[in-house]
Amino acid sequence: MRTTDLELVVTARDRHSASVVGLTLSSPDATDLPPWEPGAHIDVRCGEVVRQYSLCGDRATRSSYHIAVLREAEGRGGSAYLHDEVRLGDRLTVSAPRNNFALVEAERYVFIAGGIGITPIVPMLAEATALGKPWTLDYGGRSRSTMAFQRELAELGPQVSVLPEDESGLLGLEALLADPQSGTKIYCCGPAALLNATEKAAAHWPPGSLHIERFVPKALEVSTDREFEVRLARAGTSHRIPPGTSIIDVLADAGVGVPSSCGVGTCGTCESVVLEGVPEHRDSILNDEERAEGTYMMICVSRASSPALVLDI
Amino acid sequence: MSVDQAGLPDLTDETFLSGDRTQEYLELRAMGAAVPLPTADGVPTWLVSHHADVAALNRLPETRLQPAGAVAPEWLDEGPALQRLKANLSQIDAPAHTRLRKVVGPMFIPRRVEQFRELATDSVRRAIERLLARTDVVDAVQDLAVDVPKGVICSFLGIPEEDWGILTKDQHDFLLIFSPMPIDGAQKSALDQITQFYLDYFDEFVSSRSLEQHSPFVRLVLEAERASEISHIEALSLLHTVLDAGYETTRTSISNAVQLLGQHPHILGALREEPGLVTNIVEEFLRYRTPVHVRVRFLTDNYVASDGTVLAAGSKVILMLAAANRDGAVFSNADELDILRENAGSHQAFGGGLHHCLGAPIARIQLQETLLGLADAFSHIELCDGSHRYPDLMFPALMALPVRFHTA
Incomplete structure (x- = not known):
């Protein structure tokens, strides 16, 4: 987490559905928090891990943020922490809002949400309404009991279609997106299967029509990396390198900058000297002897086959 | 930036092409993470100018330099240029690219390239000696920026410096590739003609002496050809690439550096006081005045840009390296030159990923040695009238940079 992080107090817990809890996070002294735009998310420290949650409250309320958290059975512990351990009055460390899913200007919007993917869409609906732009929402989920924000959405009128899978099957994306319309933007958030289906159904739309947000980075889903430790002989510090994150990124976050260029082990800029431990080479520069010798490694891609490495940094 | 009726930027506008581009790139970034361009051939085409996306796309191993299923652009028909392009490290995809890069890549990593620093120091020393003998206005492009890579490349390849004139005379024709x-x-036809000239030159050059008499780099390439790892035209192309890529971009980066030293007079003094600053100054110069402005990639999978825009598989993406290097989301006060900038090295000037500039470490050494040499020899650099840039989207090189070098 960074110096611009915020320490916020949990001032409300609401049940949005059987498996979704809403948390209101307020500034301790009721001062204004950094503003945000629809589509923005914050990083939330959940015990040992950091998770991203979309902001889904009212932007006019400046002293607090609202997030909605789905309990994920196979999640990596973040959602369980927020569901089970966080109580009213607790403090949470969160980042300033960032937006990777900004609502760009359009004449008309088609919103598609699946499950907890409704969260970034909720403030977009308010924004589109405020701008006087026509929109529709198709909102799918497993069953009504799992789908958050149904009451709030029902108040918005007939342009909202709540379509639980156990009642109406999967969302009819092909029919919904059959006729491409220039000037219309499609915003979709939800599980990977929904995003992929939407990408396919919107393939014949003009470039730039479709905007999506993925909750889990693609690369993390297939990662088979193991965690290991890196000790820096000259800096005297020690760092855990978790699966899916490179040595160089962990060091950069800790304020240890190592020059790097290509990011994939082809240019040799980040080459580092190994003093102890056995590197697992993933670069495309070192020859067989150098690999066996293990004196040099490219820390943008290579990892460790021993539990720890000591680097001359 | 001048825009058409649909609000799309005009990338052929001469004033934009030969200008400073700061304002235009600011406007381009403000248009969004990915700006769709109209295309004649039906391939969706995007301008991508945010650092997050340029860096991600540079590094995505699946993106291609040629469209899926193609090895060359459709418009390039049979001829020497097509043959050369198909063997050009910076224009081909896996598996051929992987095979060629494996031959030359290991020689170009910073640890091994350090041994060539002497070539750069020597080349800079000779150029500065000639400048010290001059009191009139000199052209920093012809009288310095050309000479540094000339000395390095001629030694690296083992070609005689007398050949430099004929080798670079029509070099801009080759850039059409x-x-x-x-x-x-x-x-x-100009491209085919110059390509044939280079292939003939290097063909004659490699057979002009025995393997043992060639430079270590040429030996490495010829041995790979003997071992059937690469073909003859690939071997000739690798040698030509060292000349072509090593000359154009290094000359431009050195010219840019001299101009920046003239515009920011405190830097020469700062360097004299603390020569160790040179590493960061070079990175900041490359960020601030990027030599190659554009790289192109073709997507093999859908790509989701940093604002959620979906770029479909098959799209052509024009990566605006120089615009990304001024992105305020990554560089604070991005349009200011700051030689102490902590993350200057996060620039995208050398591209990234599998096609990261092969010669980057040698370019860095030449720039570092040039700056140190200039700081050592001159108290300040006075910019004179008459500098101009070549109006090219990708390679806006300084064509002339009249200056006076002052010793006190």
């Missing part, structure tokens, strides 16, 4: 748009018939 990198054109992101179709070229016309006259350009195509």
